[in-house]
Amino acid sequence: MEAMVEERFGAGYLEERKLVKRWAGPIPAIVALVFTLAIFYVTWWIFQDPRGMMRMYTPYVGYMYTRWWLIVLIWMVYIFNYWPFKRKWLETTHPVIKGTVLTAVSVGILYVLIKGFFEGLLGNFGLAYFNPGQLTKLPGITEFFAIEYAALACLMFAALASWLSPAWIVACEEAPWQDLKQPSKGVSILIVTFFLSTLIYFMTMHSHMGILYYPWQYFTSIAPPYWEKFANTVSGNFHVSWIMCCTVSVWLVETIWERYPFNLIKRDGLRRVVAFFGIIVIAFAMHFFLYFAQELTWGEAIRGTRRDAAPDWRWLHVGEMAVFFLVPALFITFYCDNWPRKYSMPVNVLIRTGITIVAAVALYVFYYKTSHLFLGTQKGFSHPQQFPMIPTIWLINVWLAHHWFMDNWPGWKMVPKTAEEIAEDHAAHQAKIDEVKWNPTLGWGLGTGALAGVALYFITVWLLPVVSQSVTIIK
Amino acid sequence: MTDDKSTMNRREFLKGAAMGVGAGAVGAMLVYSYSPWRTRLFPEVKRKLADIGTCKSITITNISETSWFENADLMGDIKGAGGLLVNQYDYNWPPFGDGAGLGKGSYEKGIAKIKHLLPDRIDEAWAITEKLSVHPENAGGYACLIELEELDGTKHKYLLDTGWSYKWTDECFKREGIDKMLQNDEIEALFISHEHFDHFWGLPVTFKYNPKITMYIPDGFYPEGLQYIKDSGHKGKLVKVKPGLMKQIPGMASFVFAIPIICRVYGEQSLYFNIKDKGLVSVTGCCHQSIIQFAETAYKEIKYENDNLYGVYGGLHISPFEDWDPKYDDLVISLGKYGFEKVGCNHCTGIVCAKKFIAAGYPIVKGTARYRSKDIAYLGNGDKISFGV
Numbered sequence: 001m002e003a004m005v006e007e008r009f010g011a012g013y014l015e016e017r018k019l020v021k022r023w024a025g026p027i028p029a030i031v032a033l034v035f036t037l038a039i040f041y042v043t044w045w046i047f048q049d050p051r052g053m054m055r056m057y058t059p060y061v062g063y064m065y066t067r068w069w070l071i072v073l074i075w076m077v078y079i080f081n082y083w084p085f086k087r088k089w090l091e092t093t094h095p096v097i098k099g100t101v102l103t104a105v106s107v108g109i110l111y112v113l114i115k116g117f118f119e120g121l122l123g124n125f126g127l128a129y130f131n132p133g134q135l136t137k138l139p140g141i142t143e144f145f146a147i148e149y150a151a152l153a154c155l156m157f158a159a160l161a162s163w164l165s166p167a168w169i170v171a172c173e174e175a176p177w178q179d180l181k182q183p184s185k186g187v188s189i190l191i192v193t194f195f196l197s198t199l200i201y202f203m204t205m206h207s208h209m210g211i212l213y214y215p216w217q218y219f220t221s222i223a224p225p226y227w228e229k230f231a232n233t234v235s236g237n238f239h240v241s242w243i244m245c246c247t248v249s250v251w252l253v254e255t256i257w258e259r260y261p262f263n264l265i266k267r268d269g270l271r272r273v274v275a276f277f278g279i280i281v282i283a284f285a286m287h288f289f290l291y292f293a294q295e296l297t298w299g300e301a302i303r304g305t306r307r308d309a310a311p312d313w314r315w316l317h318v319g320e321m322a323v324f325f326l327v328p329a330l331f332i333t334f335y336c337d338n339w340p341r342k343y344s345m346p347v348n349v350l351i352r353t354g355i356t357i358v359a360a361v362a363l364y365v366f367y368y369k370t371s372h373l374f375l376g377t378q379k380g381f382s383h384p385q386q387f388p389m390i391p392t393i394w395l396i397n398v399w400l401a402h403h404w405f406m407d408n409w410p411g412w413k414m415v416p417k418t419a420e421e422i423a424e425d426h427a428a429h430q431a432k433i434d435e436v437k438w439n440p441t442l443g444w445g446l447g448t449g450a451l452a453g454v455a456l457y458f459i460t461v462w463l464l465p466v467v468s469q470s471v472t473i474i475k
Numbered sequence: 476m477t478d479d480k481s482t483m484n485r486r487e488f489l490k491g492a493a494m495g496v497g498a499g500a501v502g503a504m505l506v507y508s509y510s511p512w513r514t515r516l517f518p519e520v521k522r523k524l525a526d527i528g529t530c531k532s533i534t535i536t537n538i539s540e541t542s543w544f545e546n547a548d549l550m551g552d553i554k555g556a557g558g559l560l561v562n563q564y565d566y567n568w569p570p571f572g573d574g575a576g577l578g579k580g581s582y583e584k585g586i587a588k589i590k591h592l593l594p595d596r597i598d599e600a601w602a603i604t605e606k607l608s609v610h611p612e613n614a615g616g617y618a619c620l621i622e623l624e625e626l627d628g629t630k631h632k633y634l635l636d637t638g639w640s641y642k643w644t645d646e647c648f649k650r651e652g653i654d655k656m657l658q659n660d661e662i663e664a665l666f667i668s669h670e671h672f673d674h675f676w677g678l679p680v681t682f683k684y685n686p687k688i689t690m691y692i693p694d695g696f697y698p699e700g701l702q703y704i705k706d707s708g709h710k711g712k713l714v715k716v717k718p719g720l721m722k723q724i725p726g727m728a729s730f731v732f733a734i735p736i737i738c739r740v741y742g743e744q745s746l747y748f749n750i751k752d753k754g755l756v757s758v759t760g761c762c763h764q765s766i767i768q769f770a771e772t773a774y775k776e777i778k779y780e781n782d783n784l785y786g787v788y789g790g791l792h793i794s795p796f797e798d799w800d801p802k803y804d805d806l807v808i809s810l811g812k813y814g815f816e817k818v819g820c821n822h823c824t825g826i827v828c829a830k831k832f833i834a835a836g837y838p839i840v841k842g843t844a845r846y847r848s849k850d851i852a853y854l855g856n857g858d859k860i861s862f863g864v
Contacts, residue, residue, distance in 0.1 A: 051565070055557025055578070140827075144550035145798045211801050214827050224804070234808075235801040261494065285501045288508035300517050304809030306765035306792075307734055312802040344486065346493035353497070377560060380735030385559040441484045442491035449495020456496065457503035465518050474733075 009182050010082025010090055014404070016422055017091075019412040028411025029335040032402070035410070040391075040398045041374075048390065049376040057376070058144075059385045060151035066393050067158035068113060071165055072106045073397060077404045078169045079193075080186035091416050095409035102405040118154045129153050129209050138213070149212060156205040156236065159319075160197040163246040168193050170254045171262070171275035204243070208236025232303050235312035237319075241291070244319030244389075245283035248326045253279060255333035256352040260345050263433050290318040296461060297468040307382035317382070321364065323392045328359035330396060334403040335411075345432045367392075368473050379474055524778040529751040530726025531624045532863030535758065535788050539638055539647045539856050540821040541615040541847050542673030546796050548613045552577060553738075563672050563738035564699050570600060570641065570676060572608025582699035586706050594682035594708040601641040614640035615847070616677045617760060617790065617822050620653060620662075625725060626751060632656060634665045634688075635746065635789075636760050638677030645680050650846070650857065657684035664689040666729060668760020669736060669743040670700045679707040687711040693731040694718060695742025716744055720776055726750070730772060732764040745769055745789075747777060750863035754783030754816075761792045761823050767806060770813050786817040786862045788854075794825025807831045819860040821853040829853040 021028045045052040048062045056062035076082060082090055082102075090098070123131020130153050135146035168174065168189050177188040210221025211234060217223060224234045231238035253259055253275070262275035294314045295301065301311040308314070332338060332352055340348055367388055372379040377386050407414035417425070436442075507513060543549045553559060556566050556578030564571055564582040571585025588607060589600035605611040616638025623631045634653070638644030648654045656662050665681055665688050668674050681688060689712045690704070696715070704713060718733040731744045746758040755777075757769050764772075770784050793803050807828065819840045820829060829852035832839050840860055841851050848855025 050557050050560040051562070055561065057560060058554070058558030059560065061558075140546075140797050142547050142550035142796060142798075144554040145796065147554070148798075208801055211804060212799055214799060214831070224808075225801075233802065234804050237802075261497075281505065282501055285504035285508070289504035292508035292513055295513070295517060299520065300514070302767060302771055304765065304806040305768040305771065306763065306802070306806075307768070309768055309771070310765070310802060310805070312805060344490045344493070346490050346497075350493040350496060378735045378739050379741065380733075383560075383735035383737070385737055386735070436490060436494075439487055441487040442494075445488035445491020445493075446495040446498075447491075448488075449492035449497075450499035450502070451495070452492065453496040453499020453501070454503045455499075457500050457507070461507075461516060465516075 008081075008087050009085060010077065010087065011182065013082060013087070013090055014077070015425070016417050017407065018415045018417045018421065019408055020415055021412055022410065028408070031411040032335045032408055033331075036395070036398050036402050039402075040395050043398070044375065044391065044394060048394065051376040057390060058148065058151075059387055059390065060148045060155065063387055063390050064114065064151040064155040064158065065110065066390050066397065067155045067162060069106065069110050069397050070393055070400070071158055071161045072109045072113065073400045073404065074162070074165045075186075075190065076102070076106055076109070077400075078166055079189045081182050083182035083186060091414070095406040095414070099401060099406035099409070103401050106401075114154060118157075119150065123150065127153070127209075129212070149209075152212075153205075153209055156208070156240065157197060157201050159240055159243045159247070160200050160204075161193065163243055163250060164193045164196050164200075165190075166250045166254065167246070167276060167279060170250050170259065171279055172272045173268070175268070175272055200243075204239035205236050208234075208239075231315065232301060232311040233315065235315070237312045237315040241315040241318040242283055242287040245286040245290075245322045246280060248322040249279045249283045249286065251326055252329055252353075252356075253282075256329045256338060256356060257349050258338070258345065258429075260349050264436055286322055287318055290321045291315065292461070293321075293464055294318075296464040306384070310382075313382050313384075316387075320388045323389050323396075324364045324367070325356055325360040326396060327363055327392055329356045330399055331359075332356065334399055335408065344435055346436060365473055381474065520775060522774065523776050525720055525722075525728075525776055526778050527720075527722050527728040527747065527749055528725030529626060529749045529780060530724075530863075531626050531628075531751055532861060533624070533748050533750065533756060533758075534622045534859060534861040534864060535819070536620040536622070536651055537821065537842075537854050537856055537858045537860075538618040538620060538651050538653060539616050539643065539846075540619075540790070540854070541849075541856060542617050542639060542795075542822060543613045543615050544847060545613055548610050550796055552609055559737040561738065563670075563740065566738075567607075567609045568672060569604040569608035569611040569614055569639075572604050572606075572611070574607040577609045582702065586703065590706050593706060594679035594686060597641040597645060597679050597683055600679070611640070614643065615673065616640055616644045616647070617674050618644065618647065618653075618677070619758075619789070620651065620656075621746070621758060623724070623727060623748065631724060631727075632662045634662055634681065635758065636668055636674040637665060637681045639673040639675075641677060641680055644677035645683075647846075647856065648680060648684070654684050657681060657688065660685065662688065664691060666690075666744060666746065667692045668745065669693060669763070670696050670740045671736065671738065671761065674760050675700065676703075678703065678709075682708045685711075690714065691716055691721075691729065691744065693742035693744035695733060695740075697739070697741070718742070728777065730769075730776070732768075732772075734764055736761075736763045747773060747779075748862070749777070749779045750785060752780055753863050754781050754785030755779035756786040756788065756862045757784075759787075759789035759791065761790045761795075763792050765806060766791050767809060767813065784813050784815050786819070786860075787815050788819040788860055788862075790822030791820050791824040791828070793823070793828040795823035797825055797827055799827060803828065804831075807835055810837060811835060817860070817862065819854045821848070821855065824853060826850045826852055 047054050048057040050057050118130045128134035130150055132146040132150045135141055136143055177185045207221045207225035210217040211223050227238050228234050262271055265271035298308050301314050302309050303311055340351055371377055565580050567577055567580030571580055573580055573584040589603055592600040618636045618638045621633045686708050687710050691714045694715050694717050716731045718731045720728055720730050722728045726749045728747045729744050733742055735741055743763050748756040755773055817838055842853055842855035842858045844851045844855050846856035
């Protein structure tokens with residue numbers, strides 16, 4: 001009698017698939033880059049480009065859909081493990097069909113979420129500012145800004161969800177629902193991350209929306225917001241900044257860091273708590289440093305100014321800069337098999353981080369030097385309606401769909417790993433973790449490295465004004 | 476054996492060092508980057524104190540501040556065409572309408588319909604474009620006349636911007652006598668603040684009365700804008716002002732900011748006037764760089780009377796579409812500390828913002844709300860403001 005095989009949907013699918021290169025060397029990665037950039041550009045032209053077909057880059061409408069699409073992809077793959085698609089279908093369907101079907105489903109969910117949940121439910125029965133129709137009832141507000149403001153509220157919510165949704169998987173390791181079947185597990189994690197997003201939304205973004213209207217909504221929000229003195233602005237961009245850094249930190253930890261250094265903690269509960277808050281600490285370090293980097297480059301921020309001297313724009317730009325780090329990090333993981341792998345885990349992570357930083361800086365310079373020539377945007381750092389997060393996250397979304405839904409086709413072929421191969425992978429990964437053990441030599445290295453890290457920081461701080469004085473990115 | 480041990484030690488040391496580098500760098504980033512100690516590393520701000528001289532007084536006549544008449548129509552067009560990043564020449568607004576519909580226009584197709592009529596037959600040109608454009612009745616424009624008196628009594632007149640609608644701009648020029656001043660060569664130069672439709676597209680109206688007028692534009696005009704200057708029949712000197720300070724006459728200078736602006740425009744030129752014994756007056760078209768940035772730039776760049784920021788005139792680009800953003804509150808909250816004594820704002824400042832300024836107790840000069848200006852909260856069409864008189 002044949003034993004009943006339990007349906008796992010996509011649980012563990014990403015780690016249990018073997019992506020076999022179709023060609024040797026860097027050719028698959030190059031093919032993947034060309035292929036995904038082509039998809040990026042075609043879809044950019046169709047949906048976003050201000051010269052293109054749908055012109056959703058208004059900017060907030062396009063931005064909102066970009067951010068929420070990212071989250072829907074995360075929900076489908078990380079939280080729901082591809083449910084309700086069956087494992088056999090995932091393993092045997094041609095990547096192009098699979099990619100088309102799953103992407104179509106993600107877009108359907110996206111549409112229902114925006115139109116049904118935010119605009120329809122929340123906007124009509126809760127907070128008016130989520131619904132453009134409700135906003136146009138206010139005196140003096142034009143339809144354009146009603147739509148933009150509602151989109152802004154939705155995308156501020158998205159910023160939180162894009163951090164918390166993956167954080168519950170990456171840091172909290174799905175606890176305490178890791179043993180549940182789908183969709184129970186997915187629903188549980190979705191509800192808790194959505195609840196947390198709502199809670200933090202009220203504490204970080206609602207006051208921004210409350211003073212978006214005249215007069216300030218003193219009775220419904222804290223006005224002026226509590227962060228005014230510390231952040232030197234009443235704008236919620238202060239929070240957008242650190243929350244974006246959280247999103248980026250989560251994915252750095254998940255991809256090029258392989259959950260290091262938190263995976264060195266043996267006790268499950270402690271590891272999960274430290275990882276969750278550690279990601280926030282790393283994000284705040286990034287948040288403060290990238291703001292400081294702008295002060296060193298462009299001078300002290302002046303409250304009340306506009307563009308690159310304004311604190312609100314600089315906080316926003318911190319988030320924008322942070323996303324530039326995510327692009328090369330994902331490329332290294334998705335298409336370069338997380339190179340290098342031959343050293344110890346800390347050394348591998350350090351090398352990948354170094355490559356990511358250099359590539360991110362190069363991408364940043366390239367973007368500001370050239371993007372206005374092909375994205376339909378405009379040259380300059382601080383156009384108030386221009387967000388580099390839109391094209392960068394759009395590209396990331398294309399990569400996620402390509403890597404998660406299409407198994408890197410056509411450069412790679414997906415073959416399910418055997419049970420032995422999975423066991424070997426786990427053992428090898430555990431060995432890498434176990435290899436990092438305390439001993440006096442490691443201690444000396446740690447101390448020396450810490451000093452070197454501090455020195456590196458101050459060298460960077462010293463170099464930034466010097467380099468910015470001698471390099472002109474935008475002529 | 477010893478080699479193995481040394482390899483092992485080196486490997487362990489490197490492992491530790493790799494861990495330490497990350498920890499040290501992240502720790503320093505977290506502790507130092509937003510601490511009060513960081514301010515010691517800020518680039519030092521040195522005041523250049525450029526001498527632009529002084530003048531006795533200036534008087535500004537608001538020829539038109541109503542760039543468009545219905546926000547809903549303008550924003551409806553912007554929404555329909557694809558938002559605030561769409562190239563302004565693509566909207567199919569007048570005078571570049573070609574009948575193809577919203578968001579499907581181009582400079583080349585639009586100008587081809589009217590080029591042969593410019594600059595002398597602007598009435599006919601406008602009649603044609605009215606039929607081919609989107610919302611031609613909504614077009615107004617921004618322009619003002621600046622009359623400067625030097626210390627020795629010599630007087631100068633300048634135009635800042637030249638409106639949008641040929642019909643409306645011509646009507647306003649006639650109402651304020653600008654047409655005659657241009658014909659009589661009394662106006663020495665036309666300063667264009669930036670390439671936006673409502674400040675620049677009424678160009679043939681100025682050239683109809685004086686095609687030889689000297690023109691100053693900020694560096695950063697797109698090819699369509701430069702071509703439009705030629706196609707409008709300009710025969711005078713064209714000066715492209717580079718980013719930074721440009722002295723004009725004693726007591727007057729322009730300053731160009733290299734900044735990106737909505738609807739695909741780049742760069743803005745604003746004017747400084749140093750009034751004897753009073754202080755600095757800032758005159759702007761839209762002031763996309765922000766009035767506080769303009770004031771801070773003055774502090775860094777030029778020397779002015781009593782180190783005093785005396786007055787402001789023009790659009791302050793805060794709430795041009797009666798929209799709002801908390802960052803605008805940063806400006807409203809911060810403006811007070813700059814101590815301006817006389818603020819004559821209008822146009823893209825926004826009525827909501829003017830009301831917030833008044834509520835904050837700032838010295839706003841109110842207007843008369845004539846000639847289609849909508850509110851007395853700021854200086855309207857036909858109103859005048861003087862500094863140093």
